[in-house]
Amino acid sequence: MSAWVYVAGIVACGVGAAARYALGLARxxxxxxxxxxxxxxxxxxxxxxxxxxxxxxAPEWVLVVGGAGLAGGLSTFSSLALDAVTLWGTARRWGAVAYLGATFALGIGAAWLGWLVTS
Structure with missing residues (x-):
């Protein structure tokens, strides 16, 4: 794989992280x-x-740039974990359970839909 693919993946990761940060500003x-x-x-x-x-x-670079780069920069397990712990720790236990359940169900559904659209 070309070095340019890795560069594109790094740039896509930055774009995903910036989008996640912008979303976080809305909270x-x-x-x-x-x-x-x-x-x-x-x-x-x-x-x-x-x-x-x-x-x-499709060429493998699509997975490197779109998957590892953009999706990897946008999605965040660490924030998911911290949000769940914070909800639980502030006595909003049903909120924590709903948050984890919604994220899991919607995430699996979204991945499946994305797969269906492109395969």
Missing amino acids: REGSFPWPTVAANVVGSAVLGAAAGAVATG
């Missing part, structure tokens, strides 16, 4: 972490789409 202190849910769901869809495209003949 108010103490509110439900919808921006993190959105980032993870969109990241799952992008990764599913990239993987589906490569599985049906």
Whole structure:
């Protein structure tokens, strides 16, 4: 694989991280972490789409740039974990459970839909 593919993956990761940061600015202190849910769901869809495209003949760089780069920069397991712990620790246990369940269900669904669209 060309060095330019890795450079493009790094740039895409930066774009994804900047988008995640911008989404995070929309969140108010103490509110439900919808921006993190959105980032993870969109990241799952992008990764599913990239993987589906490569599985049906697209060049492998699509997975490096779109999957590892853009989706990897956009989605965030560490924020998911911190948000869940924060919700739980501030006695919003049902919020933590709903957050984890919604993120899991919507993320799997988005990855599946992304795969279907491109494969």
